Amino acid sequence: MGKVFFISDMHFNHANIIKYCDRPFENITEMNETIINNWNNRVSEKDIIYVLGDVGLFRPLTQENVRDIITRLKGKKYLICGNHDRRMKPKWWVETGFVEAVNHPVVFRKQYVLSHEPVSRRSFTKYINIHGHRHNKQIDSDSYINVCVECVRYTPISLQEIEKIVQKSKGGVA
Numbered sequence: 780m781g782k783v784f785f786i787s788d789m790h791f792n793h794a795n796i797i798k799y800c801d802r803p804f805e806n807i808t809e810m811n812e813t814i815i816n817n818w819n820n821r822v823s824e825k826d827i828i829y830v831l832g833d834v835g836l837f838r839p840l841t842q843e844n845v846r847d848i849i850t851r852l853k854g855k856k857y858l859i860c861g862n863h864d865r866r867m868k869p870k871w872w873v874e875t876g877f878v879e880a881v882n883h884p885v886v887f888r889k890q891y892v893l894s895h896e897p898v899s900r901r902s903f904t905k906y907i908n909i910h911g912h913r914h915n916k917q918i919d920s921d922s923y924i925n926v927c928v929e930c931v932r933y934t935p936i937s938l939q940e941i942e943k944i945v946q947k948s949k950g951g952v953a
Contacts (some may be wrong), residue, residue, distance in 0.1 A: 818852050
């Protein structure tokens with residue numbers, strides 16, 4: 780088995796996200812290709828990658844249009860559907876190239892909750908929430924790790940890097 784990675788809010792083909800989030804790209808082609816290249820330079824075919832929502836804005840939204848990008852991305856891809864993804868059922872996303880897709884948060888390795896939107900601390904008090912949705916806005920708490928592309932340099936972040944962040948936040952040596 781390979782490494783584990785996380786990423787969120789790629790928003791492939793979404794031209795307006797460039798200005799909404801002040802992304803450093805001239806157009807969607809540059810944005811898409813940068814994210815795809817960064818992903819494939821980091822992730823191998825044997826790796827697992829959790830996409831924490833908002834894959835893209837595909838017009839028309841067809842499996843063929845989505846598959847054109849998803850099949851270019853290395854790794855075994857799992858999707859926690861985001862607000863832009865929930866228009867389609869999880870089965871539809873599996874048919875486009877994801878190993879699995881769900882519409883709800885998932886507990887991962889008994890320590891983390893993976894979600895698109897940050898979860899309430901009352902719901903998951905003992906977990907660290909790896910999430911997306913907030914783009915370049917961080918939550919001021921050691922219990923949340925934002926893996927939106929704007930926060931991870933448009934490149935998937937590894938579980939090892941997440942664990943170093945967690946260790947450092949607990950006062951350990953990273």
